[in-house]
Amino acid sequence: MTREIIIKELREYFYSTKFVVTFLLSSLLLLVSMYVGIGKYLEEEMEYNSAQFLESEMIESQPDPSSLALYGFKVYKPPQILSIFVDGVKDAVGRYAEIKSNNDPRMLDSTFNSKPLRSIFGNFDLILVAKFLLSLTAILFTYNAISGEKERGTLKAIVSNHIPRYSIICGKILGGFLSLIIPLMIPLIIGLIVLSFNSNTILSGEEWVRSALIIVAILAYVTVFYLLGIFISSLTRSSIESLFILILIWIVFIFIIPQGSVIVAEKTVPTRSVFALNSLKQGIVQEKRALREELMRKWIDENKPVYMDDLNNYAREVGQKISNDINTRFIEIDRDHWMNKRKQQTVIRIISRFSPSSALQFSTMSFARTGIVEQERFQTHVSEYKKNFEAWAKEKQQYVYSDPVRKKEKQDFSDMPKFDYTPESLGESVVRALPDIATMILMILFLTIGSVYAVNRYDVR
Amino acid sequence: MLQAVDLTKRYEDGLLALDHLSLEVKEGGIFCLLGANGAGKTTTINLFLNFIDPTDGTAFIEGIDVTKDPLEAKKYVSYVSENVMLYGNFTARQNLDFFAKLGGKTNLTKDDYYMHMRKVGLQEEAFEMRLKNFSKGMRQKLGITIAIIKDAPNILLDEPTSGLDPKAAAEFVKILKGLREQGKSILMCTHDIFRAKDIADHVGIMKEGRLVMVRSREEFLEDDLEKIYLEYMQEAVV
Numbered sequence: 234m235t236r237e238i239i240i241k242e243l244r245e246y247f248y249s250t251k252f253v254v255t256f257l258l259s260s261l262l263l264l265v266s267m268y269v270g271i272g273k274y275l276e277e278e279m280e281y282n283s284a285q286f287l288e289s290e291m292i293e294s295q296p297d298p299s300s301l302a303l304y305g306f307k308v309y310k311p312p313q314i315l316s317i318f319v320d321g322v323k324d325a326v327g328r329y330a331e332i333k334s335n336n337d338p339r340m341l342d343s344t345f346n347s348k349p350l351r352s353i354f355g356n357f358d359l360i361l362v363a364k365f366l367l368s369l370t371a372i373l374f375t376y377n378a379i380s381g382e383k384e385r386g387t388l389k390a391i392v393s394n395h396i397p398r399y400s401i402i403c404g405k406i407l408g409g410f411l412s413l414i415i416p417l418m419i420p421l422i423i424g425l426i427v428l429s430f431n432s433n434t435i436l437s438g439e440e441w442v443r444s445a446l447i448i449v450a451i452l453a454y455v456t457v458f459y460l461l462g463i464f465i466s467s468l469t470r471s472s473i474e475s476l477f478i479l480i481l482i483w484i485v486f487i488f489i490i491p492q493g494s495v496i497v498a499e500k501t502v503p504t505r506s507v508f509a510l511n512s513l514k515q516g517i518v519q520e521k522r523a524l525r526e527e528l529m530r531k532w533i534d535e536n537k538p539v540y541m542d543d544l545n546n547y548a549r550e551v552g553q554k555i556s557n558d559i560n561t562r563f564i565e566i567d568r569d570h571w572m573n574k575r576k577q578q579t580v581i582r583i584i585s586r587f588s589p590s591s592a593l594q595f596s597t598m599s600f601a602r603t604g605i606v607e608q609e610r611f612q613t614h615v616s617e618y619k620k621n622f623e624a625w626a627k628e629k630q631q632y633v634y635s636d637p638v639r640k641k642e643k644q645d646f647s648d649m650p651k652f653d654y655t656p657e658s659l660g661e662s663v664v665r666a667l668p669d670i671a672t673m674i675l676m677i678l679f680l681t682i683g684s685v686y687a688v689n690r691y692d693v694r
Numbered sequence: 695m696l697q698a699v700d701l702t703k704r705y706e707d708g709l710l711a712l713d714h715l716s717l718e719v720k721e722g723g724i725f726c727l728l729g730a731n732g733a734g735k736t737t738t739i740n741l742f743l744n745f746i747d748p749t750d751g752t753a754f755i756e757g758i759d760v761t762k763d764p765l766e767a768k769k770y771v772s773y774v775s776e777n778v779m780l781y782g783n784f785t786a787r788q789n790l791d792f793f794a795k796l797g798g799k800t801n802l803t804k805d806d807y808y809m810h811m812r813k814v815g816l817q818e819e820a821f822e823m824r825l826k827n828f829s830k831g832m833r834q835k836l837g838i839t840i841a842i843i844k845d846a847p848n849i850l851l852d853e854p855t856s857g858l859d860p861k862a863a864a865e866f867v868k869i870l871k872g873l874r875e876q877g878k879s880i881l882m883c884t885h886d887i888f889r890a891k892d893i894a895d896h897v898g899i900m901k902e903g904r905l906v907m908v909r910s911r912e913e914f915l916e917d918d919l920e921k922i923y924l925e926y927m928q929e930a931v932v
Contacts, residue, residue, distance in 0.1 A: 237795045241781070248783040386779035393743050393773035394796040394844075395765045693745050 234396045238404020239411070246374070246412030255370050256416035262362045263417070267424040269357050270317035275433055277312035277344075284309050284329070297633055297644055298626040305333030308618065308652040310340075310611050313602045314440055317428070318447050320356035321603025330615040332622055337567070338615040340608065360597050363451045364487065364590050367417060368458040372479045374413050375462025377472035378405055379688060384472060388693045402688040406463060406681065413459055414452070421448060439659050446600045446663070453673040454593040458483070460680035467687035490588035498580035504573040510566065517562050521555045578605060586672050596669035599662045606665065607657060614654050621650045695720055696742065696771075696848050696879050700751035703737050703903075711737040713903040714751065719879040719896075721847070724870065726890035727883045728923055729900030735883035737903075739852045742881070743773055755848055769798070772846040776853035778837030782826035786811060786836050789825055790843060797844035807843075814839050815865050831862030838869055849873060851882040855889055867893050887920050899926050 246252045288307055295301040307329040316323055327340025345352035355361065379402075382388035391401060425444065428434055436444065462479055469475040505513065528551050533539055585591030598604030625648075633639055657665075696719040703712040712734040719725040727735045740746050742753045744764035753760040755767040780789040790807045794800075811821055814835045825833065834854055841849050851870075855863040867889055870880060874893070884890055890897050897914050899907040899922070906926055909917065 234796065237792060241792050244788065245781060245783060385782075386775060386777055387781060389743075389745065389775060390773070390778075390780065390793065390840075391796060392745065393768065393771070393850075394793070395768040395798070396796055397765060694740060 235400045235404040235407070238391075238396075238401055239408035242405055242408025243412055246409065251373060252412060252416065255374070255413070256419070259362075259366060259370065259417050260420035260423075262366055263359065263420040264424055266357055266359045266362045267317060267428065270320075270359065271428065271431065271434055273320075274312055274314060274317050277316075278433075281309055281312055292646055292649070295644070295646075297640075298629040298646075298649075301646070302332075302334045302623065302626045305331045305336065307331055308338075308615055308654075310608075311654060313607075313656070314434060314436060315443055315447070315601035316358075316603050317434065318359040318444065319597045319601035319603050320358040320360075321598040321601060322605050322608060323603045324351060324356060326605075326608045330612065332615070332619050334623075337563075338612070338619050340612060359447075359451070360594060363454060364593060367451070367455045368483060368487065368590070370417075371413060371455050371458035372462045372476075372483060375409060375459055376466055376476040376479050378409060378463045379467040379691060380469050380475045381466070381472045383470065383691075383693060388691075392693050398689045398691075399685050402463070402467070402685050406460070406684065409463070410456070410459060413455065417455065442659060443600045443602075443662070446666070447597050450593055450596045450600065450666070450670060450673075453670060453677065454589050457589040457673055457676045457680065460677060460684060464680045464684045464687065467684050467691055470692075486588045487590045491585050491591045491594075494581045494584035494591070497584055498577040502573055502576040502580060504577060505570060510570060513566060514563060517559060517566075521559050525551055525555045586669065589673055589676060592669035592672045596666035596673075599657075599666040599669075602656050602662065610657060611654060615652075618650065618652050625650050695754075695756060696725075696850075696881050697754040697757075698738065698742070698751065699754070701738065701741055701748055701753055702750035703734075703741060703746065704749045710903050712741070712748075715900075715903075715905050716751075717881075717896075717898060717905060717908070719848070719881050721879055722874055722877045723895045724874055724880040724882060724893050725896045725898065726894035727881070727898050727900055727905075728885070728887060728890060729883075730927055732902075733900035734903040735900055736852055738900075739773070739850050739881070739883060742771065742850055743768070770846050771848045771850060772797070772841030772844045773850045774834070774837040774841050774852070774854050776856050777830070778833040780825050780833070780836065783824060785822045785824055786816065786828070786832075787821055789836060790839060793840040794843045797840070797846070799843055799845070802843070810839050810843055811836070814842070814869055831858050831865075834858060834862070834866060835869075838866065842869075842873070847877070848879045849881070851880065851884075853884055854882065855884065855886050863889060887923055891915075891919050899923055901926055 284307070288309070292301060292306050295304070309329040310323075310327075313323070324344035327343050327346075329342065330338040330340055332338055377384070379388070382391070392398070429436070461482065462475075465478050465482070466472070466475045469478065529548060532547050532551075533544070536543065582591075582595065585595075595604065599606070629648075633644065696717075698715050698717050701712055701715040702710075704710050715734070715738060717725060727738065729735050737746070741748050742755065742760060744760050744767070747761055756770040758767040758770070760767045781792070784792070787804065787807045790810070791802070794802055794807075808818075808821055812818075816832060816835050816839070820828065820832055825836070828836070838854070855866055858866060863886070870882075870893055874880060874895075882890075882894075891914065894914075895911050897909050897919065898905050907922065909919070909922075914922075
């Protein structure tokens with residue numbers, strides 16, 4: 234019996250205009266999003282390679298390690314190939330960090346900064362298409378699944394036969410789901426085939442697994458909205474009522490919960506802006522400079538006549554102490570700022586997880602390695618690298634300056650530590666995405682059970 | 695055989711839609727339920743189909759308690775509604791195929807469907823026509839075809855001739871007579887006294903949820919059924 238309902242559903246959808254429209258629209262948008270993604274990735278890859286080359290030439294041209302440390306150099310974040318599917322936050326944060334003495338290696342020059350037009354409407358990627366188009370399509374496929382059958386009178390005709398109601402709803406769920414997934418999967422598979430044949434975008438085995446996980450997350454997301462449509466449809470007596478409720482829920486899931494979570498996080502865990510942070514640090518520097526001058530004046534008053542050697546020694550001693558104090562305060566400020574940002578992220582993740590849209594965004598960013606965590610990971614790598622570089626520069630400088638002949642020679646930087654960035658492993662990404670995927674699976678289970686229960690009690694008259 | 699014993703339905707808002715209705719439709723019998731809108735005719739059909747649960751009493755189909763074992767009971771009954779609204783994007787044959795399979799007839803061929811559609815008087819060109827292009831008469835004929843294909847011993851009809859032109863209604867009645875000859879038990883709710891008089895073995899008049907009068911064919915042919923009906927309806931107004 235369930236089989237008959239599945240076949241009927243497939244037939245009904247395949248004959249309908251909405252199937253044709255869905256197929257054409259989703260094919261167009263999914264393929265265009267992948268085409269745009271591939272184009273952007275290749276552009277980033279080219280920019281990355283050129284920048285790396287220019288940077289290595291700049292490093293080679295430096296007279297000695299201390300000049301290199303003083304003027305600084307850049308380490309670039311390698312583009313992630315899976316940003317073809319999920320842009321994440323990569324365009325909003327910097328593309329490189331500057332390794333420079335007395336400078337925090339902060340991420341600089343975001344894509345949005347250099348290409349502000351892209352920030353007007355945000356990025357056009359597969360996840361954007363999934364979040365808006367696919368969720369809406371799923372709703373439009375199912376808003377009249379049960380209430381529409383009731384309105385047409387066909388539900389009575391079906392139920393008057395010896396078919397259990399759970400068979401009807403299972404058949405409708407499975408048949409409708411296949412009808413929805415087929416027009417979505419065909420362009421996705423075509424896109425993946427095109428990607429696999431493109432010699433400039435070669436995916437490793439792990440990246441194929443990650444791509445598959447992204448598609449699984451998208452399917453879970455579409456399923457949530459699909460079942461939501463069936464559930465609401467089986468609770469309402471008219472299709473219009475069902476559609477109205479679904480559109481409201483869609484707005485809550487897509488806009489209100491994600492945006493609301495950001496507002497709540499910012500209100501409950503306030504953090505300083507970059508400007509406020511710099512002002513605070515600037516204030517500390519000025520305060521410490523004033524203290525240094527006061528200490529120096531006091532020392533001069535107490536140690537007359539002043540001998541230059543003693544003065545220099547004291548100045549160095551005070552300078553070192555003040556510098557250490559400043560560094561300690563800066564570290565404290567940065568740590569507090571970082572911890573508050575972490576708290577904000579936690580609040581956002583907890584609140585927004587109630588929305589499948591956020592769960593999709595977070596999980597796919599984890600799989601594609603284009604999320605905030607990946608940026609922080611890069612920054613941590615850069616900070617670690619800076620320490621290694623400074624240790625190397627100090628040692629190398631001593632080595633170079635210990636020999637006057639060596640000092641005049643062109644310096645060899647081949648032993649300079651290489652910046653080696655290891656992105657998050659697949660296991661780590663999966664563990665991080667697990668709560669989001671689990672949220673969507675729980676929603677799927679709840680909506681399936683809810684739909685079966687509601688259809689069992691549905692008044693077919 | 696269809697049987698209702700003290701069948702009662704009171705809705706949650708307190709409305710008594712059906713008040714201790716008892717009736718029996720024997721093999722090869724046609725029982726027509728007459729009555730004004732809201733008299734309880736459709737409620738009776740809904741209770742036989744287990745679309746709603748009775749507050750009291752029992753509906754039996756072939757001796758099976760509909761409330762206790764609705765799925766088993768539904769094996770033995772076909773249903774034709776006032777407006778047969780099937781799947782508009784499907785052809786007549788595709789609709790038949792779907793409902794025949796739901797009714798347990800899985801081995802029928804295209805020719806079998808054509809044969810049944812011919813029997814009820816559907817034109818050949820309508821067989822592969824999408825249902826959205828069907829007239830009401832054609833849809834009702836297709837609805838009765840579904841009931842015929844299921845070949846259940848009992849048929850429930852809810853205002854099947856309502857809105858049909860006289861020719862189509864006459865054709866429909868002819869089909870019902872054929873089904874009676876095959877031994878089917880038919881319970882038909884209708885406003886159409888003339889059709890009821892034409893085909894019914896028993897006629898019942900319903901008023902405010904109660905079956906206020908039952909006459910056998912012999913009895914109502916002697917009496918003026920229309921006059922009796924109007925008298926009951928007037929009493930209802932008073």
